[in-house]
Amino acid sequence: MSTELPLFPLQTVLFPGGRLNLKVFEARYLDMVGDCLRQQRPFGVVCLQAGGEMQRKDQDGNPAxxxxxxxxxxxxxxxxDAEQAGILHIRCSGRERFALQNPRRQPDGLWLADVALLxxxxxxxxxxxxxxxxxxLREAIEAMRREGAEPFIPPYRFSDAGWVANRWCEILPISLAAKQKLMALDDPLARLKLVDEFLRDQGVIGG
Structure with a gap:
């Protein structure tokens, strides 16, 4: 089964259970947020491979x-939060992963796609x-909380391999391409194993 979903291409990788804060000011996304709120539906976050987050046009006036x-x-x-006219600050949480089918761009620049939930x-x-x-990870969380940051959405699930792997992926200094590949892995134990190997290679934990 597939369903239509508006897309927000970003230079970030959202993980299931992850936190995402956005400043929204482009008309296409203000409209999208309004529609999502009225219909109580999510939007899709996809990681950019090329192009920017803001809508740009080429020298011929066509969308870049x-x-x-x-x-x-x-x-x-x-x-x-709508502290200023025409600007929204939204706080979101990551839910289900999906695979894109037939992405298409509307005249206003908003991307839509049929998606199949994974x-x-x-x-x-x-x-x-x-x-x-x-x-x-427990120690990293405590260190961030001592500095006044609440890095992840509670409850914390340290007995869940997928949750532990996802939270590490969000804070590790690795490329967006690497984060994307880890997020797309279907096996949470394989994802955690790759994180564990990286931490050992970097000397974060014992070899």
Missing amino acids: PVRFHDIGVQAHIDEV PADELALPPDEMDDTVQS
Whole structure:
């Protein structure tokens, strides 16, 4: 089954369970947010491969080319602030992953696509040999909270391999392409294993 979803191409990778804060001021996205709120539906976040987040035109006045990955994540709008006319600050949470089908651009520049939802991660316990990776995430969270930051959306699920892997992926200093590949992995244990290997290679946890 597929459903139509408005898209917000960004230079970021949203993960299921992740937090996303956006400043919205372009007309196409202000309209999109209004429609999503009225219809109580999500929009899709896809990571850009080419082109910018803001709508640009080429020398002939046509929309500049935009290319994005074909797997994204649904974003649910949790809060909206409208402190200035024509500007919205929205806080979103990542939900289900999806695969794009037939993306198309409207005359106003907004992208739409038919999307097929992908299965959520199966609940799996982190293996014992990855206890250091789990504990290091606990410590990273506590360090950020001591500095006044609440990095992730509670509840924290340290017994869920997919959740642990996703939260690490959000804060690791790796490329967007690497984050995209990790997000697109169907196996949460494989995703956590790759994170664990990276942390050991970087000396964050013991070898």
